[in-house]
Amino acid sequence: MIGRHHARILQSAGSDAFAGAVDPGGDRFGALHDPALLFGSIDELLERSKPDFAVVAVPTEEHLPAVEQLAAAGVHVLVEKPLAATADEAREIIAAVDRAGVRGAVGHVERYNPALLAARERIGELGELISIATERKGPFPARIKDVGVVKDLATHDLDLVRWIGASPVEAVAAQCSHRMGREHEDLVLATGRLASGVTFNSQVDWLTPMKSRSTRILGERGMLLANTLTGDLTLYENADRPIEWAATQQLRGVSEGNAIRFALDRREPLVVEHEAFRAYVAGDDGAPVVPLEAGLETVVTAEAVLESARTGETVRLTPA
Ligand SMILES: NC(=O)c1ccc[n+]([C@@H]2O[C@H](COP(=O)([O-])OP(=O)(O)OC[C@H]3O[C@@H](n4cnc5c(N)ncnc54)[C@H](O)[C@@H]3O)[C@@H](O)[C@H]2O)c1
The missing domain is CATH 3.30.360.10 (Dihydrodipicolinate Reductase; domain 2)
Incomplete structure (x- = not known):
């Protein structure tokens, strides 16, 4: 539901910049301009290319494994809200991001x-x-x-x-x-x-x-x-x-x-959220990310x- 809006914004930034989308359920909303950029798993996406950053918009209980995998591969992560289904998982997300030395923020749009x-x-x-x-x-x-x-x-x-x-x-x-x-x-x-x-x-x-x-x-x-x-x-x-x-x-x-x-x-709030995260990933520590x-x-x-x-x-x- 929300992933298609993230995909729209990422694709509008120029198709060269868009590494792809992962959804084992397929592109249910026809969100991708190029169907070849749909992957069934994060592994498949990472085999093809290593994106600079990813938006994690999977069901809340799946946030932690997705962040762990992406962060370990050196990918910065913008995680949809709520950060995780439990406070313990949220702490594990923070630990995974810190361990990997990538940047993370949460999408409280x-x-x-x-x-x-x-x-x-x-x-x-x-x-x-x-x-x-x-x-x-x-x-x-x-x-x-x-x-x-x-x-x-x-x-x-x-x-x-x-x-x-x-x-x-x-x-x-x-x-x-x-x-x-x-x-x-x-x-x-x-x-x-x-x-x-x-x-x-x-x-x-x-x-x-x-x-x-x-x-x-x-x-x-x-x-x-x-x-x-x-x-x-x-x-x-x-x-x-x-x-x-x-x-x-x-x-x-x-x-x-x-x-x-x-x-x-x-x-559009989601566009402003993306701009803030891109600036943060580019090294602007004062960017208004959450x-x-x-x-x-x-x-x-x-x-x-x-x-x-x-x-x-x-x-x-x-x-x-
Ligand atoms: N910021 C907001 O206002 C807002 C609005 C809606 C949802 N959300 C958050 O976004 C997240 C997703 O919510 P939604 O409503 O879009 O859910 P959704 O069920 O519509 O979409 C989730 C998608 O993730 C896919 N998926 C499941 N496991 C996956 C995995 N391991 N890897 C890749 N894809 C996987 C599913 O096939 C599904 O298409 C939730 O955490 C939700 O709280 C935020």
């Missing part, structure tokens, strides 16, 4: 969404941050087999809250539902706190008959609302009424001020969410 990039630039306008709320709901995509909604989808949110809040997750509490008769959960409501004191909540499911993707960032001076489906960003300002507030100090609260919807340059360690932190947080849902207890995370 929401960090390249134009609405969230613009929100992050404007976050200072909100004054002190209070809370971050994310919503990611919609119907079940029949493709996912190996993980539940927490690891497949909520990992976007558990990465975003830390990135936007610029602070690690300190504690989480969560509830999950299993409605579809699968082994894994299909709905999660998670609340938590970052080490900075900012609170967050994330509502994520595969049960809602319409797709919604939003992030609300609330601060002492207003709120930013990002719609990451449409790439829209709106700033809702608190009204500035200092004189009346001074008179009713004990009732001080916010009232509605101006709302500004920003005109954004809406570039480090593998951040991918691990997200999987650790997802496991804490699942533990909380299982035990009914708030789970505290120890700093990495």
Whole structure:
């Protein structure tokens, strides 16, 4: 599903640069311009040529063996999110990349969404941050087999809250539902706190008959609302009424001020992610890739969410 989009972007960079795609199931979406560049295994691809880098977009449970093989062959790796199905596997991925001396990053593509990039630039306008709320709901995509909604989808949110809040997750509490008769959960409501004191909540499911993707960032001076489906960003300002507030100090609260919807340059997030990774592979240490360690932190947080849902207890995370 996502591999065909990576293939489209890699092929658009010039056919000379595209070493090929690996999928034992074949090219189900007709993604390749040249069918001769489809390989049934990583071994077959590596026998033909050694690419500079690879995008690992196989099912989550297959990330580790694919990364181990590619890294050992000296290939840099951009690994789809979530980095791995478990925190232990994520650690093994980091170890494999370090051992091989190649470069790695994780494809948390929401960090390249134009609405969230613009929100992050404007976050200072909100004054002190209070809370971050994310919503990611919609119907079940029949493709996912190996993980539940927490690891497949909520990992976007558990990465975003830390990135936007610029602070690690300190504690989480969560509830999950299993409605579809699968082994894994299909709905999660998670609340938590970052080490900075900012609170967050994330509502994520595969049960809602319409797709919604939003992030609300609330601060002492207003709120930013990002719609990451449409790439829209709106700033809702608190009204500035200092004189009346001074008179009713004990009732001080916010009232509605101006709302500004920003005109954004809406570039495709996956293209921006590829550009960042190419720059990183070319030696730019400051390129805005998502480090593998951040991918691990997200999987650790997802496991804490699942533990909380299982035990009914708030789970505290120890700093990495
Ligand atoms: N960034 C995003 O927004 C996003 C979106 C969707 C999926 N993903 C992630 O991308 C990964 C793939 O998800 P998907 O929805 O595209 O899955 P998918 O099931 O549609 O595709 C996975 C493909 O990998 C192939 N495959 C299986 N084992 C392989 C192996 N060992 N070597 C090579 N190919 C192999 C399968 O034949 C299949 O075609 C998952 O980790 C998922 O979480 C990320």
